[in-house]
Amino acid sequence: MRLSRYFLPVLKENPAEAQIVSHRYMLRAGMIKQAAAGIYSWLPLGFKVLRKLENIIHEEQIRAGHIPIQMPILQSAELWRESGRYDDYGEEMLRMKDRHGRDMLYTPTAEELVTDIFRAHVNSYRELPLTLYQIQWKFRDEIRPRFGVMRGREFLMKDGYNFDLTKEDALHAYNRHLVSYLRTYERMGLQAIPMRADSGPIGGDDTHEFLVLAETGESEVFYDSAITDLRFGNRDIDYDDRAACAAVLEEFTSRYARTDETHVEAEFHAQVPEARRRQARGIEVGQIFYFGTKYSEPMGATVVNEKGERVPVHMGSHGIGVSRLVGAIIEASHDDRGIIWPEGVTPFHCGIVNLKQGDAAADAACESLYGALTAIGLEPLYDDRDERAGAKFATMDLIGLPWRITVGPRGLRSGVVELTSRRTGESEALRPEEAVERVARIYGKAAD
Amino acid sequence: MRLSRYFLPVLKENPAEAQIVSHRYMLRAGMIKQAAAGIYSWLPLGFKVLRKLENIIHEEQIRAGHIPIQMPILQSAELWRESGRYDDYGEEMLRMKDRHGRDMLYTPTAEELVTDIFRAHVNSYRELPLTLYQIQWKFRDEIRPRFGVMRGREFLMKDGYNFDLTKEDALHAYNRHLVSYLRTYERMGLQAIPMRADSGPIGGDDTHEFLVLAETGESEVFYDSAITDLRFGNRDIDYDDRAACAAVLEEFTSRYARTDETHVEAEFHAQVPEARRRQARGIEVGQIFYFGTKYSEPMGATVVNEKGERVPVHMGSHGIGVSRLVGAIIEASHDDRGIIWPEGVTPFHCGIVNLKQGDAAADAACESLYGALTAIGLEPLYDDRDERAGAKFATMDLIGLPWRITVGPRGLRSGVVELTSRRTGESEALRPEEAVERVARIYGKAAD
Numbered sequence: 001m002r003l004s005r006y007f008l009p010v011l012k013e014n015p016a017e018a019q020i021v022s023h024r025y026m027l028r029a030g031m032i033k034q035a036a037a038g039i040y041s042w043l044p045l046g047f048k049v050l051r052k053l054e055n056i057i058h059e060e061q062i063r064a065g066h067i068p069i070q071m072p073i074l075q076s077a078e079l080w081r082e083s084g085r086y087d088d089y090g091e092e093m094l095r096m097k098d099r100h101g102r103d104m105l106y107t108p109t110a111e112e113l114v115t116d117i118f119r120a121h122v123n124s125y126r127e128l129p130l131t132l133y134q135i136q137w138k139f140r141d142e143i144r145p146r147f148g149v150m151r152g153r154e155f156l157m158k159d160g161y162n163f164d165l166t167k168e169d170a171l172h173a174y175n176r177h178l179v180s181y182l183r184t185y186e187r188m189g190l191q192a193i194p195m196r197a198d199s200g201p202i203g204g205d206d207t208h209e210f211l212v213l214a215e216t217g218e219s220e221v222f223y224d225s226a227i228t229d230l231r232f233g234n235r236d237i238d239y240d241d242r243a244a245c246a247a248v249l250e251e252f253t254s255r256y257a258r259t260d261e262t263h264v265e266a267e268f269h270a271q272v273p274e275a276r277r278r279q280a281r282g283i284e285v286g287q288i289f290y291f292g293t294k295y296s297e298p299m300g301a302t303v304v305n306e307k308g309e310r311v312p313v314h315m316g317s318h319g320i321g322v323s324r325l326v327g328a329i330i331e332a333s334h335d336d337r338g339i340i341w342p343e344g345v346t347p348f349h350c351g352i353v354n355l356k357q358g359d360a361a362a363d364a365a366c367e368s369l370y371g372a373l374t375a376i377g378l379e380p381l382y383d384d385r386d387e388r389a390g391a392k393f394a395t396m397d398l399i400g401l402p403w404r405i406t407v408g409p410r411g412l413r414s415g416v417v418e419l420t421s422r423r424t425g426e427s428e429a430l431r432p433e434e435a436v437e438r439v440a441r442i443y444g445k446a447a448d
Numbered sequence: 449m450r451l452s453r454y455f456l457p458v459l460k461e462n463p464a465e466a467q468i469v470s471h472r473y474m475l476r477a478g479m480i481k482q483a484a485a486g487i488y489s490w491l492p493l494g495f496k497v498l499r500k501l502e503n504i505i506h507e508e509q510i511r512a513g514h515i516p517i518q519m520p521i522l523q524s525a526e527l528w529r530e531s532g533r534y535d536d537y538g539e540e541m542l543r544m545k546d547r548h549g550r551d552m553l554y555t556p557t558a559e560e561l562v563t564d565i566f567r568a569h570v571n572s573y574r575e576l577p578l579t580l581y582q583i584q585w586k587f588r589d590e591i592r593p594r595f596g597v598m599r600g601r602e603f604l605m606k607d608g609y610n611f612d613l614t615k616e617d618a619l620h621a622y623n624r625h626l627v628s629y630l631r632t633y634e635r636m637g638l639q640a641i642p643m644r645a646d647s648g649p650i651g652g653d654d655t656h657e658f659l660v661l662a663e664t665g666e667s668e669v670f671y672d673s674a675i676t677d678l679r680f681g682n683r684d685i686d687y688d689d690r691a692a693c694a695a696v697l698e699e700f701t702s703r704y705a706r707t708d709e710t711h712v713e714a715e716f717h718a719q720v721p722e723a724r725r726r727q728a729r730g731i732e733v734g735q736i737f738y739f740g741t742k743y744s745e746p747m748g749a750t751v752v753n754e755k756g757e758r759v760p761v762h763m764g765s766h767g768i769g770v771s772r773l774v775g776a777i778i779e780a781s782h783d784d785r786g787i788i789w790p791e792g793v794t795p796f797h798c799g800i801v802n803l804k805q806g807d808a809a810a811d812a813a814c815e816s817l818y819g820a821l822t823a824i825g826l827e828p829l830y831d832d833r834d835e836r837a838g839a840k841f842a843t844m845d846l847i848g849l850p851w852r853i854t855v856g857p858r859g860l861r862s863g864v865v866e867l868t869s870r871r872t873g874e875s876e877a878l879r880p881e882e883a884v885e886r887v888a889r890i891y892g893k894a895a896d
Binding site: 030051121 | 453454455457478481483484487488489490491492494495496498499513515516517518519520521522523524539540542543544546547550552554561564565568569570575578580585587589591601602
């Protein structure tokens, strides 16, 4: 993309309403614009990141054998009355009447609706296991929305639901989700720690929240510092292998790690040596639940088992806060000049800064780099505006592309351009084709 | 995908509520399930098609230089009061109050919101031209929703908005949209004819609707039959070339083609020789508008021009009915056994039917075909269930994959499998690797 043809409305001033760094940088980098309290438009740069997160989630869910669907934004109140949650949900549920006076609501979650799909179509244990998920906009009418997309009212969420014959099967689904979430967050450049959590209005016994450590996190967390050394990495996991999935659960959840909701000081002290005890703040970016027959029983979501008996299915639900993740990544990865995108989610792979727009050699070198990077399947953002170098660098730093190639007449006279890491600030003089090759390698692409 | 692990709830019976073929087949093929009147859940097969349409639209919009954003589902009533449309819109607009009593609505379209984004961030003619678009769920509270996704209340739509300095620039944007839409529909296997239309509540002078001819269409259309011979084809168009875009407009819209709203019988007779006069029914799948300063003026969306004067921008808006397209494609492409997907939008590229599940040779051949097709980047759907051949064929015919490879012990003894075209019903006996190569070639992939 050429910046002269893009829509990147960066702000020079810090917006007064933004209290935390992710909100500030998302506004300043032209990623979002508030449309109403807690409701945002995603401008081109923000939408690109959101879409990358969506794609990673889809890939990892499909890899785990989960099947994507799309449920509607508006639901009828009927199903929620059936489960008993319509009255329980309180003022956070946005309710309305359609033109025929029927009670409708903006979906805050979809346990009821997916259970209704299941009971309408599945009849036999032979059709299990089944996990359906979607990525869809949700709404919770927060009384005081704040912190930008971190605590908005309208938010994008991945919500998945497993249907299994037995508790044991459902716990395997739980473990499978835990594994797929670890992979998902790591691909996004995040360390998200599974912590024992409280089940809240979804209900259920087993539940873990995934928390990203950050000073601005809304949750107080207590954990064994050994946990932060764990990495899922490039393990090749067979999602049908129950023992392998259970071993990952064990590895990542056996050490003490809890939010303030479940924290017990005495247990913390008993389980964790003092030198490894940590108290910090965390941002919740996902949660997995096993809740058994909580919905299947009242809603009649049953299958016929091997003995010919009709039994309610065991379920769980599993969520990732997609739009909030954009904020969480920025909270975890920035400096005082702006965002620093992890390579896995960066909106553009590489910036190209032309120090002297209009200089024939510089223009030609930039075009050639742009063409070469595009040809290998990368998306560069080429700042081809007639601006001072300082302004171009400030924009690149603010929007946080992990790599920048700087092209100027002086370097070109020596046959080099400069490749700079946004994270370390280190620069290297390279021949243009070397720079392309280096960037290609970083992103796992082959340069021609 | 292996069918044994998929969720494809096909129905044997014709659902009583479905009056038109696309609605019937979408329910029967397990693509959708009604959640409330005019509101649907998209089950796995339906979601896959929806996602393919989205991807084609994104690719073609980006090719035309248009920039994707994502605006919210809920909007505040304020902006709509500013434009004067809040009261005009009537009962089709779904309105609600949030917990603080503020008036909100479920977006039926986004001229106001996108104009607000523009006026907040763009100040100079140098930042033009600009076209922003999104693919987002919309709502119109139809009094009698029917025909499945063809006339639902909640629907997925691509809506794009151009901002230009002059009327001439905006008309180029109009033409650019026309070209990109022609390409988009053709990639979906559809012939969508641009017809002069009525502007309705969006307002404006210039507008064309894109109509797919189908008996079940809601619009009466009148056209010169020479139009149906036009194809955009594989032309390589430069979207910055005004003359080239204008020539496409001229080619595709100069002949008589109108909906009943703009039809004038005398003009029809004067312009079209009797032998080429056609009267038929059509499904509207998109519309483009130029409406000048209708929104920019009242909302103060202005830029400073070259002379330093502040002038309102010229705008247009351009929509594609994404969810309705799924229905339109089926209306245009089916037979009495089910759907016939065009290759560009098929949910799976190819079906594999194992005639004798459990037969070692047949199972091995199917697995090998599955692996080979997957390896070249295609998605086969392998019916690995223990079902009668007749049931497997009926399912494949119903869900409409354009190609099917049938594998049975008898054929394998002669070293062949059968490749069948869903559209023509023609079958050919081929060695398995030939079948893979043939399917690869159909989809423009290289077989190893």
